Amino acid sequence: GAVVSQHPSWVICKSGTSVKIECRSLDFQATTMFWYRQFPKQSLMLMATSNEGSKATYEQGVEKDKFLINHASLTLSTLTVTSAHPEDSSFYICSAPETGMYEQYFGPGTRLTVT
Amino acid sequence: SQQGEEDPQALSIQEGENATMNCSYKTSINNLQWYRQNSGRGLVHLILIRSNEREKHSGRLRVTLDTSKKSSSLLITASRAADTASYFCATPGGSNYKLTFGKGTLLTVNP
Numbered sequence: 001g002a003v004v005s006q007h008p009s010w011v012i013c014k015s016g017t018s019v020k021i022e023c024r025s026l027d028f029q030a031t032t033m034f035w036y037r038q039f040p041k042q043s044l045m046l047m048a049t050s051n052e053g054s055k056a057t058y059e060q061g062v063e064k065d066k067f068l069i070n071h072a073s074l075t076l077s078t079l080t081v082t083s084a085h086p087e088d089s090s091f092y093i094c095s096a097p098e099t100g101m102y103e104q105y106f107g108p109g110t111r112l113t114v115t
Numbered sequence: 116s117q118q119g120e121e122d123p124q125a126l127s128i129q130e131g132e133n134a135t136m137n138c139s140y141k142t143s144i145n146n147l148q149w150y151r152q153n154s155g156r157g158l159v160h161l162i163l164i165r166s167n168e169r170e171k172h173s174g175r176l177r178v179t180l181d182t183s184k185k186s187s188s189l190l191i192t193a194s195r196a197a198d199t200a201s202y203f204c205a206t207p208g209g210s211n212y213k214l215t216f217g218k219g220t221l222l223t224v225n226p
Contacts (some may be wrong), residue, residue: 006157032212043203044158044216093157097212102146104214106157 002028004096006107013084013114021079021110023050023094029074030096034104035067038091050077050094084114120217121204127223134191136220138204139184145207147180148214149189152201161189161202196226 003026013019023033031052036044048069049057056069066088068080077096081088091111095104121138128134140147146165150158164171164180164187171178177190191198201219208215 001160004157034213041221043218046213046215049213091155095158102207102212103148103160103163104158104212105160106150108157109155111155 002026002096002098002105004030004094004105004107006094006110008110009108010111011113013112015085015114016083018080018082019084019112021081021092021094021112023077023079023096023107025075025096025105028096028098030077031074031099033071033077033094033096035069035077035079036093036095038093038109040091044093047079052077081112084112086114088112089114121202121220123220124218125221125223127225128194129225130194130196132194132224134194134198134222134224136189136202136222138187138189138217140187140204140206140217141185142206142208144182147178147187148205149176149178149187150203150205150216152203152219154200158203191222194222194224196224198222199224 005024007022033050035047038044047062050069050071052071058064071077091109093109095106097104148163149161152158162173162178164178175192180187201221203219204217205214
């Protein structure tokens with residue numbers, strides 16, 4: 001099956017700094033990728049849809065200036081958490097469908113801790 | 116808001132027993148998917164059932180879909196300790212490829 005990787009798998013940063021998370025589709029091209037965050041023992045909350053070559057589409061309530069998304073190629077999307085605060089600590093997961101398919105392939109997730 | 120709602124929220128069974136999880140959703144769909152998430156990991160796609168299908172099998176998994184009741188069920192037969200995970204149903208929301216996830220069922224299979 002298709003493989004999606006994420007890097008880093010975990011990161012600790014200080015308040016006020018920015019953190020970049022990468023999401024790569026390893027063996028297929030992804031014109032669309034999705035970014036989710038997940039709190040402990042809760043479901044996934046869709047943050048934004050990353051579109052290759054165009055601006056990301058953010059879900060209601062998600063600050064686009066705080067969570068910067070760039071989808072510069074057909075295999076890479078990045079999420080940058082800017083001026084991180086402790087409340088941004090969470091598990092961030094990306095996913096991508098193969099073109100024309102409904103099933104999504106998920107990355108292993110990134111655990112972000114802001115101190 | 117969550118499109119899908121699973122029940123039960125948590126389920127604990129013994130190895131070898133069957134596990135059944137249910138999902139309800141609110142709007143019309145063209146497919147419904149089930150995913151598994153091991154603790155601290157990403158999600159793995161298990162099975163997709165289309166709106167014109169009533170039942171689908173994949174190995175030890177059996178999924179049913181009742182579009183009139185807007186509900187689906189996932190049955191795992193002959194469960195194993197390795198099946199311990201959270202299980203989520205997901206339905207398309209907005210564009211065909213954007214998914215909305217239910218709250219999930221935490222399944223614990225005791226050896």
